[in-house]
Amino acid sequence: MPGKSRRDFLKKSAIIGAGITGLSTSTAKAGPKNILSPDRMGVLVDTTVCVGCRNCEWACKDAHNLPAGNLESYEDRKVFEKKRRPDHTALTVVNEYSPGKNSNMPVDVKVQCMHCDHPACVSACIVGAFSKQENGSVIWDTDMCIGCRYCMVACPFQVPAFEYHKALHPDIMKCDFCFERTKEGKLPACVEICPVEALTYGPRTELVRVARERIKKNPDRYIDHIFGEYEVGGTSWMYLANKDFSELDFPKLGDKPAPGVSESIQHGIFAYFVPPVSLYALLGGIMWISKRRKELEEELK
Amino acid sequence: MANQLHNPVPIKRKYFTPGVFVLIILALNGLVFLIGRFLFGIGAVTNLDNQYPWGLWIGVDVAAGVALAAGGFTTAALGHVMHKEEYHAIVRPALLTAMLGYTFVAMGVFVDIGRWYYIWHPLIMWNGNSALFEVGICVMIYLTVLYIEFLPIVTERFIGRVNLPGFLSILNKPVDKFLRVLDKGLSKTMFIFIIAGVVLSTLHQSSLGTLMIIAGPKMHPLWQTPVLPLLFLLSAIAVGFPMVIFESLIASRSLGLKPEMHILTRLGSMIAPLLGIYLAFKIGDMFIRETFVYLTEFNTASVMFTIELLFGVIIPLRMFLSPKVLKSPLLLFIASTLVVLGVLINRINNFIVAYTPPYAEKTYFPSFGEISVTVGFVAMLVLAYRFIVMNFPVISLPGKHSAPQAKYTIRGVGK
Numbered sequence: 001m002p003g004k005s006r007r008d009f010l011k012k013s014a015i016i017g018a019g020i021t022g023l024s025t026s027t028a029k030a031g032p033k034n035i036l037s038p039d040r041m042g043v044l045v046d047t048t049v050c051v052g053c054r055n056c057e058w059a060c061k062d063a064h065n066l067p068a069g070n071l072e073s074y075e076d077r078k079v080f081e082k083k084r085r086p087d088h089t090a091l092t093v094v095n096e097y098s099p100g101k102n103s104n105m106p107v108d109v110k111v112q113c114m115h116c117d118h119p120a121c122v123s124a125c126i127v128g129a130f131s132k133q134e135n136g137s138v139i140w141d142t143d144m145c146i147g148c149r150y151c152m153v154a155c156p157f158q159v160p161a162f163e164y165h166k167a168l169h170p171d172i173m174k175c176d177f178c179f180e181r182t183k184e185g186k187l188p189a190c191v192e193i194c195p196v197e198a199l200t201y202g203p204r205t206e207l208v209r210v211a212r213e214r215i216k217k218n219p220d221r222y223i224d225h226i227f228g229e230y231e232v233g234g235t236s237w238m239y240l241a242n243k244d245f246s247e248l249d250f251p252k253l254g255d256k257p258a259p260g261v262s263e264s265i266q267h268g269i270f271a272y273f274v275p276p277v278s279l280y281a282l283l284g285g286i287m288w289i290s291k292r293r294k295e296l297e298e299e300l301k
Numbered sequence: 302m303a304n305q306l307h308n309p310v311p312i313k314r315k316y317f318t319p320g321v322f323v324l325i326i327l328a329l330n331g332l333v334f335l336i337g338r339f340l341f342g343i344g345a346v347t348n349l350d351n352q353y354p355w356g357l358w359i360g361v362d363v364a365a366g367v368a369l370a371a372g373g374f375t376t377a378a379l380g381h382v383m384h385k386e387e388y389h390a391i392v393r394p395a396l397l398t399a400m401l402g403y404t405f406v407a408m409g410v411f412v413d414i415g416r417w418y419y420i421w422h423p424l425i426m427w428n429g430n431s432a433l434f435e436v437g438i439c440v441m442i443y444l445t446v447l448y449i450e451f452l453p454i455v456t457e458r459f460i461g462r463v464n465l466p467g468f469l470s471i472l473n474k475p476v477d478k479f480l481r482v483l484d485k486g487l488s489k490t491m492f493i494f495i496i497a498g499v500v501l502s503t504l505h506q507s508s509l510g511t512l513m514i515i516a517g518p519k520m521h522p523l524w525q526t527p528v529l530p531l532l533f534l535l536s537a538i539a540v541g542f543p544m545v546i547f548e549s550l551i552a553s554r555s556l557g558l559k560p561e562m563h564i565l566t567r568l569g570s571m572i573a574p575l576l577g578i579y580l581a582f583k584i585g586d587m588f589i590r591e592t593f594v595y596l597t598e599f600n601t602a603s604v605m606f607t608i609e610l611l612f613g614v615i616i617p618l619r620m621f622l623s624p625k626v627l628k629s630p631l632l633l634f635i636a637s638t639l640v641v642l643g644v645l646i647n648r649i650n651n652f653i654v655a656y657t658p659p660y661a662e663k664t665y666f667p668s669f670g671e672i673s674v675t676v677g678f679v680a681m682l683v684l685a686y687r688f689i690v691m692n693f694p695v696i697s698l699p700g701k702h703s704a705p706q707a708k709y710t711i712r713g714v715g716k
């Protein structure tokens with residue numbers, strides 16, 4: 001009964017198709033919060049002002065319930081012999097480099113999450129545990145994370161750290177822009193403690209203006225580059241320096257947002273589930289035709 | 302009747318052989334390190350760190366595992382979608398490999414993620430922008446589809462043979478009845494799952510390629526390309542049949558059966574064009590992005606790229622073009638092994654060799670524990686395969702083509 005089986009077949013295929021398209025309407029909206037507010041905040045780090053006191057390291061730990069030790073122990077400058085990275089014990093670290101142009105002072109660079117405007121971590125996270133908040137912070141939700149570490153693969157600045165030593169409930173650790181403090185109207189802990197005002201907290205657009213002005217007023221003091229103004233589509237944290245950023249261990253990055261290519265491929269393959277559903281229909285068609293041909297051959301025998 | 306070529310039966314053999322004992326020791330060794338991972342954390346067993354968050358387990362257990370299980374969907378497309386019944390004898394072994402392969406992929410993920418007890422989160426927490434989300438969801442659904450596709454083999458084994466021990470024997474009749482209903486339902490709807498399996502496979506095989514694109518400049522330009530998803534899909538399609546040949550020849554060797562050369566030769570003749578398409582895109586991509594300049598440098602990346610392409614694609618491609626190779630079990634085995642190793646190396650290259658994080662102090666090399674777990678998983682997979690083909694009708698005996706089994710062959714497509 002080829003006629004019946006064909007009708008059956010079409011009916012069942014149609015149900016599947018409807019099911020999948022039904023899904024698509026909800027998936028199209030699925031995804032983590034990713035707000036790019038015009039009023040988002042940022043921090044301008046002026047490395048020519050920073051003296052490398054590492055008070056920010058202490059304040060950051062203190063604000064995040066990490067073992068911080070006493071503040072005096074941070075005066076020890078021996079730690080600068082080695083370049084360090086933020087990890088599960090410290091969400092921000094300061095590294096020291098040789099002096100830049102027109103200066104004999106070493107260059108100190110504070111490192112933490114850049115709070116990208118188009119964060120790769122937010123785009124990548126399998127469950128959407130990362131989100132970009134209205135005030136510019138990129139934060140992580142411990143109740144969602146499954147610990148797959150794809151965010152670490154994705155981040156162009158290699159910032160998120162993982163608690164490898166923990167068998168149960170390891171966290172992804174990174175600077176959260178002091179989200180809990182700023183919500184209450186307080187300054188980020190590191191900005192608040194900085195004794196020389198190397199860190200300026202403010203609306204990002206304002207910070208870009210300030211940074212431009214500083215470069216224009218003191219062309220001998222700065223190189224003409226605000227790191228983070230355009231890198232990977234712009235970041236909330238931005239840097240000024242008196243030597244090339246590649247000599248300060250900043251990665252060389254283009255202006256395009258890091259998640260751009262993969263997201264457009266992803267959405268291309270899945271454009272409202274049309275490609276998968278068409279493929280399903282095509283294969284169903286081929287299956288039906290080749291079976292029909294077999295049947296005809298056998299009838300002819 | 303068109304079904305005479307195919308008569309799968311449980312292969313009765315002694316389970317324990319010296320080789321099986323070696324596998325058991327390897328599996329136990331892996332188990333020791335697995336316990337270590339769950340008791341003391343990922344850091345205690347692996348060489349992973351904040352610079353290298355992904356290593357052997359993701360590169361081999363997951364990425365290569367998925368690629369090498371591609372035989373399942375390519376043979377399903379050939380045997381069921383294009384309705385080439387002469388290949389039906391290899392569909393079941395390939396299905397079994399895919400089912401076991403994906404099971405171990407899922408176990409690899411379970412071991413690698415830091416919070417294994419949250420593995421179900423992607424089911425309810427969706428991030429449509431994430432390539433990993435897509436891979437995860439597709440693999441979960443496909444694994445279910447594979448189990449459903451395998452069910453008829455289970456019902457076939459037990460229908461009319463349900464024999465529960467002791468007082469449970471009063472259930473024999475109802476269970477048998479249930480199996481028959483299940484079997485009937487399955488054979489009417491199986492085509493839905495077969496097509497879904499092929500669609501899901503094309504989706505996640507390519508999305509696995511999208512995974513590393515977001516790493517951007519952290520990935521070596523020899524591999525980092527926007528056509529990675531296409532390259533992953535094409536190589537998965539190309540490795541499907543070689544993998545089937547590879548395991549079919551090993552299985553017939555170890556079970557003392559005659560190799561099914563009449564099928565394998567024909568299957569082998571299809572590999573060269575598939576490899577050719579993959580090679581064309583791979584080389585084309587290299588010339589469009591002008592990455593061949595990196596091959597003039599001498600370093601791990603250029604050497605690994607050359608090995609992958611020369612031994613994994615070009616040499617076997619030439620071999621599969623020769624009729625002599627196609628007819629000789631040994632040469633066919635060598636050529637297929639080369640393709641399988643080539644894809645394995647390609648996945649390792651993409652996920653481990655090409656990945657160069659900006660602040661690494663040392664390069665990553667898997668620890669003894671990581672290698673033990675991966676080897677242990679492979680050993681367990683082979684042991685499970687051996688057990689299943691000895692107890693379920695998976696492998697067709699060549700030469701015994703008489704008993705027609707119309708009911709079970711074109712399942713779901715038929716009548």
Ligand code: SF4
Binds near residue numbers: 122138154156157160
């Ligand atoms: S620097 Fe990395 S972790 Fe921070 S927002 Fe950007 S991508 Fe995310």
Ligand code: SF4
Binds near residue numbers: 147149152
């Ligand atoms: S480790 Fe956690 S936060 Fe990072 S991508 Fe995976 S689920 Fe998301």
Ligand code: SF4
Binds near residue numbers: 175
């Ligand atoms: S903003 Fe807060 S979390 Fe980030 S480095 Fe400063 S103190 Fe630490």
